[in-house]
Amino acid sequence: MTQKKRKLTDYISIISMILLSLAAASGVLNVIFVFNPGFADWFNQNISSHVRNALAVATGWIPFSLAEFFVLGSVFIAVLAVILILKLIAKRKTRFIKAVIGILSVFGLVYTVFVFSTVAGYRGTGLDSKLGLEKREVSVRELSDTASLVADELNGIYDEYGNMGFLRGVGTVRPFSHSECVEKLRSSYFSLRKQYPFISDVEAPVKILVSSELMTYTHISGVYTFLTGEANLNTNYPDFVNVFTTAHEMAHQRGIEREDEANFTAFLVCINSDDPYIRYCGYLNMFEYLGDAIYGISKAEYGKVYSKLNEGARADLMSYSKFFERYRNSKAAQVTDAVNDAYLRSQGTEGTASYGLVVDLCVAYYRQNDR
Secondary structure (H helix, E strand, O other): OOOOOOOHHHHHHOOHHHHHHHHHHHHHHHHHHHHHHHHHHHHHHHHHHHHHHHHHHHHHHHOOHHHHHHHOHHHHHHHHHHHHHHHHHHHHHHHHHHHHHHHHHHHHHHHHHHHHHHHHHHHHOOOOHOOOOOOOOOOOHHHHHHHHHHHHHHHHHHHHHHOOOOOOOOOOOOOOOHOOOOOOOHHHHHHHHOOOOOOOOOOOOOOEEEHHHHHHHHHHOEEEEEEEEEEEEOOOOOHHHHHHHHHHHHHHHOOOOEEEEEEEHHHHHHOOOOOHHHHHHHHHHHHHHHHHHHHHHHHHHHHHHHHHOOOHHHHHHHHHHHHHHHHOOOHHHHHHHHHHHHHHHHHOOHHHHHHHHHHHHHHHHHHHHOO
């Protein structure tokens, strides 16, 4: 009796072939992005924006974070996968090979979605070019002057709107709900889009993470998950941080992928809002970034700039520092920081240090406006 001749489809399914082929094509596309930022910009605005929006719409109706659900259930899913593979090994070799290739094809699908939705945002031209800003290294004097201007804006908001509902030991209290905050920020994004059309419009929620308390130990205040199109918020942080983080994750949802650029976009969106508290949050978070940069160079200079803040804003910063003390020296944060740093570097950025580079954009913005 002759042995049955094996066909390729005995080892790999048609679906797996398609998914792995798409992954290979995505790899080629990724390389093109790296060498052609102009094409990456076009792709991000005309192709990736539709992919991101489709994903956001597909998951937006779900009242919880689908990404968080999969992360929390990842151990259970992994155990099921191992059990399935072991059962296939016991039955037939070809089924086992087919299962392994099937799993690889799933990873290929994830990579394809990543390339089509997100990578072009990392590889395109810089936000400074798109905004017409002259981004260069800045001096301590420029940092201090910019921080002083930001402090003046903060003080002006306090002078006009009172103490902003400050509660000692807690921080300023957001005078509206989370969903209202998202709508206010979306309205500001839509207005900003008229001036900067490269910012795509997305009508989707920013989801609250159930594991916010635990997540704070990783020092992550929010996360955008490209696979589900969801912007997610860690609500354990003080309100003034939550508002800015919401705007930051919404920037990722709109194709602004580099961290410093997402921070600066969040700043622009906040300070151009009709709501005074959102404007306050934008200025206070930017003051923190500027202050950290100044403090790392000259503590004396930082003291001069800090003294220009009114009592309310200083109390907010002190309350935040007190809140963060219990999470500051976290082993989990060291691990997540290393992973995040490796990921960001793989996308051609300066790693986690890129978050703080927002100060270069801010100084360039105020330098341009002073001309």
